[in-house]
Amino acid sequence: MIVEIWSDIACPWCYIGKARFEKGLAGFAHRGQVEVIHRSFELDPHRAKGDTASVVDMLASKYGRTREQAQSMEEHVASNARSEGLNYRTEGRDHGSTFDIHRLLHLAKERGRQDELLNLAYRANFAEQRSVYDPEVQVAIAVEAGLDESEVRAVLADGARYASEVRADEQEASDLGASGVPFFVFDRRYGVSGGQPVELFTQALEQAWQGREADAAVKAPAVDAAVCGPDGACEVPQR
Numbered sequence: 001m002i003v004e005i006w007s008d009i010a011c012p013w014c015y016i017g018k019a020r021f022e023k024g025l026a027g028f029a030h031r032g033q034v035e036v037i038h039r040s041f042e043l044d045p046h047r048a049k050g051d052t053a054s055v056v057d058m059l060a061s062k063y064g065r066t067r068e069q070a071q072s073m074e075e076h077v078a079s080n081a082r083s084e085g086l087n088y089r090t091e092g093r094d095h096g097s098t099f100d101i102h103r104l105l106h107l108a109k110e111r112g113r114q115d116e117l118l119n120l121a122y123r124a125n126f127a128e129q130r131s132v133y134d135p136e137v138q139v140a141i142a143v144e145a146g147l148d149e150s151e152v153r154a155v156l157a158d159g160a161r162y163a164s165e166v167r168a169d170e171q172e173a174s175d176l177g178a179s180g181v182p183f184f185v186f187d188r189r190y191g192v193s194g195g196q197p198v199e200l201f202t203q204a205l206e207q208a209w210q211g212r213e214a215d216a217a218v219k220a221p222a223v224d225a226a227v228c229g230p231d232g233a234c235e236v237p238q239r
Contacts, residue, residue, distance in 0.1 A: 001034050001209060006041040006173045008184040009121040009132060010098050012088070017182035017195035019084040023048070024201025032210055038109070038118055040102040040169035041181045044095070052096035052133050080195070087127035090098045095109040096133035102169075106140050107155050117145035187212060 005021070005028055008012035019123065025031050059070035074090040081088035084143035108117040121142040125132040132138065133154055142152040155161045173183060176191065184192040184201070 001187045001205075002037060003187075003208075003210065004037045004039055004185045006039045006169065006178055007118075007181050008041050008043045008154060009118070009125050010043050010095060011102055011181050012081065012126065013195040014085065014089070014182040015075075015122045015126050016081050016084055017184075018118075019081075019086055020117075020195060020198045021182075021184065022203045023084075023198045024205060027198075027202050027207075028205045030205075032206070036115070038105060039203055040105065041173050041178070041183070042098055042102065042166075043181070045099070045170070047097040049097050049100065049132065050133075052094045052131070055093040055095045057093075058095045066154070082083075083125065087123075089127060092129065094133060096132075099163075099166065099205075100135070100156055101132065101138060102166045103155060104147075104152065106162040106165045107151070108142070108145060108147060111147055113146045116140055117147070120131055121146050123172065124148055129150070144159055192195065193200040 002023075003021075005018070007018065007115045009015075025034060025036075025230055028034070038058050056067055056070045056074060059065065059073055062066050063070070063073075065073070071090065078088040078090050078157070083135070105114055105117055105121075108114040124137060124141055132141070138156065139149060139152050143149050173181075176183075176185065178191075178193065180193065182193075182195060186204055190204055190208050191209055192204050
């Protein structure tokens with residue numbers, strides 16, 4: 001069974017949702033027969049390379065809030081992350097274009113190191129004092145993930161490398177009706193949107209497994225969960 005996950009490393013609910021999905025997968029009886037593929041989705045696809053801003057300032061501007069209110073939003077997300085055992089720093093993080101990171105993730109997929117690079121990118125962005133938008137940080141985490149440094153630098157130097165793969169993923173997300181991330185698709189039969197509870201991911205895995213012989217279209221359960229949208233903003237649930 002194949003599970004595809006559309007996400008962006010700038011998205012805190014993708015960071016949290018990945019952890020919850022993996023916990024759900026760990027409790028799934030057929031987990032050894034599940035292949036996970038990570039697909040690209042940019043929250044801020046029109047942002048120019050090198051154009052970064054403080055996450056708190058971005059949230060304040062996007063939602064029309066004060067910096068104090070935006071900081072409180074970050075603290076709320078952080079509490080969700082920490083409840084899953086994830087480190088999350090609420091100050092000093094920045095926001096920028098993730099296009100190059102997605103291109104490197106496609107390189108990592110070809111080399112069998114995609115999940116390793118994604119985990120390191122999330123950790124750098126949310127837990128460490130490193131800007132994942134800095135090309136040298138991108139090189140460092142890619143090498144840490146097991147990629148060849150010269151190949152990584154060659155990809156970063158050539159903006160066309162893996163660009164079509166990133167765009168194809170994003171078009172496919174649109175075709176499937178994904179308006180935010182994380183977005184999980186189970187065997188092209190069931191879709192789950194948002195950072196859902198662990199139990200829902202286990203249920204979705206079981207449903208998809210049982211319905212593998214059925215000819216069902218992708219559909220998402222009518223369950224609300226936090227997502228990050230294509231305008232770069234992330235919903236903060238009030239419950």
